[in-house]
Amino acid sequence: MTSIPMNEFKYVGSELDLFAAVHNWKSYWSSRIRPFIRGDVLEVGAGIGANTAYLDGGGNRRWVCLEPDAQLVDRMAGNLRQTAGSRRYEIVCGTAQNFGAEDFDTILYIDVLEHIDHDREELESAAMLLRDGGRLIVLAPAHPCLFTPFDAAIGHFRRYNRTMLRNISPASLRIEKLWYLDSAGFLLSAANRLLLSQSMPTKAQLAFWDRCVVPVSRVLDPCFFGLAGKSVIGIWLRAGGIASNA
Numbered sequence: 001m002t003s004i005p006m007n008e009f010k011y012v013g014s015e016l017d018l019f020a021a022v023h024n025w026k027s028y029w030s031s032r033i034r035p036f037i038r039g040d041v042l043e044v045g046a047g048i049g050a051n052t053a054y055l056d057g058g059g060n061r062r063w064v065c066l067e068p069d070a071q072l073v074d075r076m077a078g079n080l081r082q083t084a085g086s087r088r089y090e091i092v093c094g095t096a097q098n099f100g101a102e103d104f105d106t107i108l109y110i111d112v113l114e115h116i117d118h119d120r121e122e123l124e125s126a127a128m129l130l131r132d133g134g135r136l137i138v139l140a141p142a143h144p145c146l147f148t149p150f151d152a153a154i155g156h157f158r159r160y161n162r163t164m165l166r167n168i169s170p171a172s173l174r175i176e177k178l179w180y181l182d183s184a185g186f187l188l189s190a191a192n193r194l195l196l197s198q199s200m201p202t203k204a205q206l207a208f209w210d211r212c213v214v215p216v217s218r219v220l221d222p223c224f225f226g227l228a229g230k231s232v233i234g235i236w237l238r239a240g241g242i243a244s245n246a
Contacts, residue, residue, distance in 0.1 A: 015133065016072075018203065020050040020187075020209040028218055029181055029231065030054035036135050036176075036235055039105025042066060044096055045112030049076035053109065054082050064104075074233045092158070101107040102131045104107055109138045114156045120168040127170035130238045138165065142180055142232040146189045150201065164236060165234040173236035179226025185209060186230040 034057050056063055065080070067073050073093045080089055092098065096107075097127065099164035107126045113202060116122045120187075126136055141151070141159045151159065157209050158164070169175060188209060192201075201209075 002072070003199075008107075016047050016050065018201070018206060020048065021203075022206055022214075023211045024214040025182075026051060026054045028214055030234070032114055032181065032233065034136055036137060037064070037106045038106070038133045039131075039134070040064075040103065041065075041106045041108065042099070042104045042129065043108045043110070045109065045115070046076060046091075049074055049079040049083070051110050052080065052089065056087065060088070060106075063087075064092055066092050066094060066098075068093065082120070085159075086178070096129060098230055099129050101128050103129050105131055105134045107134070107136050109136075109140075111141070112138060113138050114140050114158055114160065115153075116149065117157055117191065119157075123168055124170045127230050127236075128171050132238055134238045136236040136238075138169070138232075138234040139163070140165075140232055140234075142230050143186075143189075146230065148187075148189075148192060150192075160232050160233060165232065169236060173238055175234065176237040177233070177235040179233055180224075180229030181221060181226075181231045181233060182214065182217045183220045183224050183228040184213045188213060 020057060030051070034055065037057065039060060039061065040062040041056075041060050043055065044063045044066050045054060046067045049065060052063070052065060065076060067076060070093050072093060077091050080091070088129065109126075109127060113119050115120065120146075123136065130136060141156065143161055144159050144164075146155070147159050162180075165178060217229070
């Protein structure tokens with residue numbers, strides 16, 4: 001495992017530790033994303049490394065965990081030492097702009113893009129790092145109507161719908177798949193938006209959602225054909241690639 005300091009940045013959010021414990025949710029969305037991950041991987045905004053083990057199926061070659069906050073990088077390095085086993089990760093403190101062109105087969109933005117002001121420019125930069133046939137994968141909170149004080153408190157600039165993601169598609173990529181997840185969670189988020197407007201969920205609320213609501217979404221989401229949910233997944237393919245049926 002290697003660590004390369006490159007940048008100075010301070011993450012304003014405080015939710016990473018809270019959400020590290022939502023194992024059902026992480027298992028669910030990662031199971032939908034893993035079939036599209038291959039080759040050399042760049043995980044942008046890897047935070048404290050809480051998602052890496054869920055995403056890494058073990059068949060990939062190089063895996064780079066990229067995080068601009070040096071304090072989070074230190075925590076990530078410690079966490080991955082405990083969970084990685086013999087797997088070697090490269091840990092880089094910096095941004096996508098620190099890399100040369102066409103370095104990766106998969107680039108991941110997991111609950112990251114909503115924290116970036118200039119999101120279109122960010123995806124254009126990421127697209128330049130993809131090899132032919134490579135994929136750019138984004139998981140983000142969905143629906144601007146659900147934006148709450150919680151989003152503002154943890155540094156979100158926006159929540160996305162599918163049209164918004166289409167509109168920031170890099171010119172060199174084409175959309176392969178675009179769908180929503182967690183239809184049952186959407187109802188909880190709507191209730192919070194209308195009734196509670198909390199700036200931060202409690203551990204008990206997150207535990208209830210993860211234990212009771214996410215399993216319901218696993219059953220309901222296929223019935224809605226990916227048209228409803230509180231999170232949205234976008235997958236782009238670099239021109240020349242072969243689309244997946246996963």
